[in-house]
Amino acid sequence: MSSNHKRLSMGGRIDREQPVEFTFDGRSLIGYRGDTLASALLANGVTLVGRSFKYHRPRGIFSAGPEEPNALVTLATAGRRQPNLPATTLELQDGLVAESQNRWPSLTFDVQSVNGLLAPFLSAGFYYKTFMGPTRRAWMFYEHFIRKAAGLGRAGTDPDSDRYDISHAFADVAIIGGGPAGLSAARAAAAAGARVALIEQDFLLGGQLLAEPSDSAAAKWLRQAEAELESSETVTLMKRTTAFGSYDGNVIGLVGQRDPANPRPAGEVLQTFTMLRARSIVFATGAIERPMIFSNNDRPGVMLASAARTYLNRFAVLPGKKIVVATGNDSAWRAAFDLAGAGAEVTVADLRAAPSTALAAEAGRLGVVVRAATRIVDLNGGHAVRRATLNEADGQSEATCDLVCVSGGWSPTVHLTSHLGVKPQYRDDIGGFVPGAFPADRFGAGSMMGIFSTADVIEDGHRAGTEAASFCGKSAPVPAPSKLDLGETATAPFREIPSLGRGKAFVDFQMDVTTGDIELAYREGYESVEHLKRYTTLGMGTDQGKTSNFAALASMAALRNATIPETGATTFRPPYTPVAIGALAGRAIGHHFKPIRRTPMHDWHMANGAEMLEVGLWMRPYFYRQSGLDVNEAYVAEMRSVRQAAGLMDISTLGKIDVQGPDAAIFLDRIYANGFAKLPVGRARYGVMLRDDGIVLDDGTTTRLGENRFFMTTSTAKAADVLSRLEFxxxxxxxxxxxxxxxxxxxxAAMSVAGPKSRAILNAAFPALDVSDAALAHMGLLESEWQGRALRILRLSYSGERAYEIYVGATAGEQLWSRLLEAGRPLDLKPYGVEALGALRVEKGHVAGPEIDGRTTLDDLGLGRLAGKRSGFVGDVLRRRPAFQAPDRQRLVGLECIEEGKRLRGGAILFLPGEKPYGHGRGRVTSVTFSPERGHHVGLALLSGDVASEGSEVVAVYPMKAETVRARIVSPVFLDPQGERLHG
Amino acid sequence: MLPIECPCCGPRDHDEFRYGGDASVTRPAHDDPDPEAWYRYVFIRANPAGLHREFWQHVIGCRQWLVVERDTRNHAIASVELARKSPHSKSLARKSPA
Structure with a gap:
């Protein structure tokens, strides 16, 4: 057959001068600029486009918009795969490569369509009932195979090679939907003086007007509206942009596609995620046509009536030659008339006994066969429909056909309004849900409010646009809307009561949910719509049940013999249509995911063999490769060099807070558990802060620089929290x-020189300064200048060795660091990293992050003596809670490994010898290190106080590596309990 | 995103702020020894469906702690003011326009 053999020679909104080449399942085809993938496939006579989720049934194109349940394809270009894209919204572009999904080995011959024969066993809940077995183990075994058999497209496994961007936009009035209501609202709001953003998911404005013939009055109205809005400086038209979510603060989440006609330079973004903030919002989201429920209603060749009309009038594709239109409302007749006008043989099967005489007259004029009081019950045909079975008052008949157009009425699109908690309300007069009461800054317009004639929709959009602008204080006089009357007749809603032929009748095409599944759910007690949804997976596909939702509710209501409001509706949640994760991430990928903080000495570390470690946002030296081949070898070498000579550590990441004011000493006295008021000027003190609930917040040292001025340091991790808390x-x-x-x-910039030779190194580095013990005692301060920058030297120790913390203006950090290394070279000064730093403090029994974990008190950490009998500080009262005094409260202990050749691990669970290693145990190992001083692994642990007697044994169990190690409880201070080395 | 009308910086997205909890509870004096008072302050919350006074700090901004009245049902913010009520900062405080 020739290419485009279903394309009409005239009409439509396609550009016949611009052919577009594309590929579907390896077949090269031609469409035109202005086509969607779906319209181009239909023009080429491709009706079978996919296999269904569970039964692998053949499926065709069902709709002409984002509600498409069937025609999902994978775009596969240059090694990258975008699965589950509706062909009905994909703008055709040169070189597009699309594949059908969920079929093997090919679309026309699919091995697993045998699942259709097994259908009696594949009902709702079948998998769980059958494969769960008496234990979870059975399900875990079968799940893999089941997941493989069911499903839609597969994502690629390579990193997403496309770029995305995030932007922010602002408007007075945001209008969602570029159909007649939205266009009319935009014209009114702009005329009133508002800045307007008009958002349309399609690449053309017009909405349902695009289904009108391209030479009609509707087309003329549309051209005028578009020209007016395009020339307006206060209106931003956002085509190819989907409003996928509506969020607090009048924020609308948008995803915009690029125009495929524009060449795409390398690095250009594929999609842009925009957060649009508007002062008021007009929802003009339209309505979605509903299918009809009958046997085999999912066959390729069954299509929504409005979609068939769109393919005919917008895309100049006549999707069938012998057409049955099955409906119960007037709107489907418009499709019947246009299709007949284009040369198709059309039969209308209307449920109603007496469709209006005006319709009947027009049908007669166009040669449309009318069968009143007739319903469609079954379809014949595999890959394409061949015959429809019709039930009439006087019996059953068959009609040959190659297309069945269905219309079960219209559902207002209330998804976005529901996102913000506006509950949909059922309206009997239109047989559908409309949004309930809006807050003052949001408005609904057009068919999403249950208004279905174009003339009324335009009036309503005008009203909503004027009101939304007025809410923003924009009230310039607005001229009356330009009118358009398409003469649609209103339709009373009908309640479909399916009478079925043989074979399944589908409610949710994408999730393969049938009327039988809904009946089963009802019989088994899943009557609530929320239960129904979860039991049958109804509405849980990528289309979120846009076409199936109402039919399912109506079926359940009928089974329960209840009204639709009594049955209720499920909740719609964002996103309205699937959004690529890449778009939400924008450029925040890889190392751009979060900011990186570098210390002033970062470049030196990088140039001198440091292995870096991410600590929060900070990059810190983990260890230096000169110290050893791997971290385990290096940190032990670096520890030895600190204990035997001296080490230099970059501690610039510590939080540093300047505290000033006449009441600074009183303030510190209240925020620290230990006292600071009596701290002499020029002295430093270790301090611990508690939270109000008595748990330890952080520790650090604070130095008194002057009577009213202090210099506080916090841990790296808690710096921001502590500052915020002090401000609070x-x-x-x-x-x-x-x-x-x-x-x-x-x-x-901050660095620490630690080790027995540290004073000699300072002497060499700062020949002009007196760093003798008389001038700079332990916990003393020396303030000076270095190279014109402020310099503070504090004699503090974290490692247990004599040590100095040196602070210098950040810009001189690297210079001073190099100076110290140079001065220290003859004395064996070596840089060391955070692994050695942590190991040194464990050996010394100092607590840090793993112990100060938001669950421990001063007493738990053995620091109760710091507070002594003080009171009036933060956390003082609640730290005395009875529960914190319980005898089995976990307290800090030291552990030493007593099994040759084994090691302790952080996170190991502690049990008593002989106890079954099950559950939470008696405590846990928090920090471990190999101790060169002790010659084996030591660690800190939190252990139930009633079993934590020094000298007794525990068993440390590490299930991740199936390790069990015996350890002895000892003092957490493994080294130099008298603190003599501080002065060594 | 909730826009919060910072008295110092104007309307800003809530992700510039740090949430600081219930502002309707009364903090006992720092030297109040009554465990019951501290227990109520730390743990007891009304959890209203409606207006809620709560602390927010404009951390990526002026760093002021603010008291925000937010409707927990719809996130509408009724007022924003500086938490600190000392004389020198009062001139900065203004109610947001509802």
């Missing part, structure tokens, strides 16, 4: 305290 207390609890707190974390 000053702003809300104690506004009377005259104190200001300021982050100075980024202003200072």
């Amino acid at each position: 207390l000053l702003d809300t609890a104690w506004p009377d305290l005259r104190v200001a707190v300021t982050s100075v974390s980024d202003e200072w």
